[in-house]
Amino acid sequence: AQIDTLDLVVLILLLVGSVAYFTKGTYWAVQKDPYAASYAAANGAKAGKTRNIIEKMDETGKNCVIFYGSQTGTAEDYASRLAKEGSQRFGLKTMVADLEEYDYDTLDKFPDDKIAFFILATYGEGEPTDNAVEFFQFFTGEDTAFESGATVEDKPLSSLKYVTFGLGNNTYEHYNAMVRKIDEAFTKLGAQRIGDAGEGDDGAGTMEEDFLAWKEPMWVALTQEMGLEERDAVYEPVFSVTEQEDLTPEDASVYLGEPNLNHLESGGKGPYSAHNPFIAPIAESRELFTVKDRNCLHMEIDVSGSGLHYQTGDHIAVWPTNAGIEVDRFLRVFGLEGKRETVIKIKGLDVTAKVPFPTPTTYDAAVRYYMEICSPVSRQFVNTLAAFAPDEKSKTELVRLGNDKDYFHEKISNQCFNIAQALESVTTTPFSTVPFSCLIEGINRVQPRYYSISSSSVVQKDKISITAVVESVRLPGATHVVKGVTTNYLLALKQKQHGDANPDPHGLTYSITGPRNKYDGIHVPVHVRHSNFKLPSDPSKPVIMIGPGTGVAPFRGFVQERAALATRGEKVGTTLLFFGCRNRNEDFLYQDEWKTYQEQLGDSFKLFTAFSREGPKKVYVQHQLRENASLVNDLLQQKANFYVCGDAAHMAREVNTVLGQIIAEQRGISSEKAEDIVKHMRSSGTYQEDVW
Ligand code: FAD
Incomplete structure (x- = not known):
């Protein structure tokens, strides 16, 4: 019998389909590229993978x-x-x-x-x-x-x-x-x-x-x-890491920092999501502080043509790259310096072990793009590494660090060391025998960092603004300064964009142009996350916003939006913004912009400022809030929405307390009743927080 082309196509499709079915998609999704798998999962295609945990446990013993x-x-x-x-x-x-x-x-x-x-x-x-x-x-x-x-x-x-x-x-x-x-x-x-x-x-x-x-x-x-029995724990690797002599970093199948298969093979097509970032051009960047020793960045990220959408109040996630100086330190400490360009293939030794990042890759790319090498160190991990110490003396020290909580705090946590710095503080001899699997297991994969979008989608739907303070922290008693991973990377991008001959002021040395130069021309990988932190749909409703420091980020978007609506002739309700910083001449964010919004919104916009380091007494936003108790209470009774953004640890909590006190005093009710009102505002969505 003759088989025509159509028959052949149908037959091949059937064959491919049944292989996919019987292998439960293993060959396509899981083994080839775990990131591709999660990318597929995110897009609703979970070919054949069981969602029944009991079945899964039976199958895998x-x-x-x-x-x-x-x-x-x-x-x-x-x-x-x-x-x-x-x-x-x-x-x-x-x-x-x-x-x-x-x-x-x-x-x-x-x-x-x-x-x-x-x-x-x-x-x-x-x-x-x-x-x-x-x-x-x-x-x-x-x-x-x-x-x-x-x-x-x-x-x-x-x-x-x-x-x-x-x-x-x-x-x-x-x-x-x-x-x-x-x-x-x-x-x-x-x-x-x-x-x-x-x-x-x-x-x-x-x-x-x-x-x-x-x-x-x-x-x-x-x-x-x-009825289990404890035994002496010996290190058993979860992953096999094999060096590939037949592959070079130039080989098209090797990940040099690309976030997933789609980025490796097709240049990073959409749809973009938390599993698949868009490599976005930074359209504009500038410094917002006027002092030399601290930085706060304003950036405009261009998402036009990407299919990414945002609404005022949403978050944008930035996928960072580790600083070169820390990549070098890590490779040096683990004796991998000479092998940084060696291609490695990583596989789970057990079917349920998921390789956390794309493979094959190089040691350099794994450490630079995929592993969170700068984060705080866990005592348990130091204990695990003790077994691989290069000599008895450092082994004894690591065992002590691993077992003595107070000693560990004094020597490691309080110094804010990352893992390579911690080991460097014990010995300068490299820890060359640590299996790379042990490092993959002990170190998280790099996490994108979120930023509250500081623009309005009504005003600039294709350009997302962020307002980020550059983390540079020296804790009391620590000898060195912790440099935030993402914000210092963004700072370097900004410096580069402005043609700075020395784009890394702190000698951090980033690979600015990204894997295979794919981020050249000042690009950064991002995705958008939607949030419930939203302006009222009716702009004539009053709003009260509390946003000191970078907490002002989403409120810049809110005010920008209300000003634009007012210019279009829409009725916009009272807009109160409480902003705080150290000193009006140093870190007053968007100082000039507020004047423009004031002109557009007229008397309905009121900006209250608190400068904590100007006078003999420290003034914070919650003090300003209290000073304006009567106005705040009046607006709340006119169904104003109340928003708080920024520092979760102190400010947001105090604002919550002060608001309860204002309501109690102004309405002459008990503090318990006032607290109930605040709780109700929270549960009904008129009190919204965006805090971190
Ligand atoms: P990281 O490297 O993540 O370090 C952060 C901090 O962790 C350091 O400052 C230090 O205190 C500590 N740390 C790091 N390494 C160590 C170590 N080895 N030992 C001890 N401690 C260590 N930020 C903004 O500036 N603007 C915003 O609008 C904004 N919006 C946000 C919205 C949301 C929903 C969330 C969750 C966060 C938001 N943030 C915002 C915070 C932002 O996501 C980042 O956390 C921040 O920018 C720091 O990131 P980083 O990578 O530079 O610092």
Whole structure:
């Protein structure tokens, strides 16, 4: 029989389809490029991957799953560390799982000889992280419905044993809300918790120590419950890292810092998302401070033609590049300096181990673009590295650092060292025997940093502004200055754009032109994240905005928008802005612009300023707010929206307290009642925060 072309095409399609089906997409998505996989996942194409965790554990022979709900990578890092420890110390067959990748309606069938961990970060106002939204809704919403038809009264989770730890920040009202609510929901559904529901506090700066203190008694409880036996933990790599002699960095298949497969192969096509950044031109950049020793950047990022859209009040994420000086230090400390251009292929040794960044790559690119090499060091990681110390003396020192909390704080944390600086402080001999897998496991992948967009989409829909203060921090007692990764990179881009012969004032030396010069001409990888921090849809409603320092960023966008609407003849309600900084001659952001907005908005715009270092007494925005109590209260009674942006630790909290006091005094009601009103404003969305 003859086969014509159409038949042939159909046959090939069928064949490709069935291979894809039977391999569960492994060849296409997972093995080739994990970033491509998450990129595909983000676009709704999860070819053949099971979303049933029980099935997945059976298939892969696991008895312990560690789920994480993570926004900035810390919860994910803790999950990986627990997985490793569970496997090395207790022989558990562990796997780490992103909450987003599974369904929960079969959890009532979870076998009682297995264990599930839930490592849950709380985000913003007691909200789940982006990857935990569906999980959270399933268990805390009104319609928890299991596939089996079991109802809440049946205690459907009675065979589920779980361990849980939350990551929160006590400066927020809904401290560790995620872990608390999930723990409550699980208990109600009959699940059995092993150990305490741990809570780590980023606000107090004790997250790591809280985690370490929680996990030991948890392991004791778990060993008893599951009849496990502890053994001497020896380091076992999670990844195989093989040097590829047949590949050079010039080879088209080698990632030199490209964020994913799409960027490697097709130059970075859209749609753009948190998994696929747009390499955006920086249209304009300038310095906002007038002092020499501190910097605050205003940048205009051009998103025209990218398909990226934003609304006033949204966030933009910037994907940073590590400073050359730190890349060099890291490679030197781990004895990789001479091999920086060597191509490496990284593979998970276990089917469930996900390689955190694209491969094949080079040591240099991995360290420069993919690994968060500058972040604070964990005591546990120092302990792990002790086994690979180049000599007995440094080994003894690292073991002491790893085991003695106070000593570690004095020598490492308080100095704000990153991992390479920490090891350098112990010995100048390179740690050449550390397996690269150990470094991949112990160091997070680079996280994009978020910025509150400081422009209005009504005024400039294709140009996103950011207002970023350059982090340059010397903590009391520390000998060196911590240079923020992203903001110093942006500073270097700005210097370069202005033709500065020495674009790196601090000798940080960035690879400004990016992988394969793809960022040449001053580009930066970005994506947009939508937020609920929004102006009222009716512009005639009054607004009260509290934004000291860079907290003014979204309010510049808000005022810009209201001024534009007023110029078009729309009725715009009263617009109050409380701004604070040190000194009007040094760091008064957008000082001249406010005058233009004032002309456009007339008397309906009022700017109140607080300068903390001008007079003998420190004046902050909350003092100004109190001074204007009567006006603020009047506007609130006219249904004004109240916004706070900036420092979460002190300012936002104090503003909340002062607002309660203003309402109590002005309305002659008890402070309890006033606090209830503030709470109600928060829950109904008239009190909105954008804090960090
Ligand atoms: P990083 O390298 O991330 O360092 C940040 C800080 O961590 C350092 O200052 C230091 O205190 C500490 N640190 C770093 N390394 C170490 C170490 N080895 N040891 C000890 N401590 C260390 N910022 C703005 O300027 N403008 C905005 O409009 C803005 N909006 C934001 C909106 C949201 C929703 C969020 C979440 C954050 C926002 N931020 C904003 C903050 C911003 O995202 C970044 O956190 C900030 O710019 C610092 O980034 P970086 O990479 O320069 O510093």
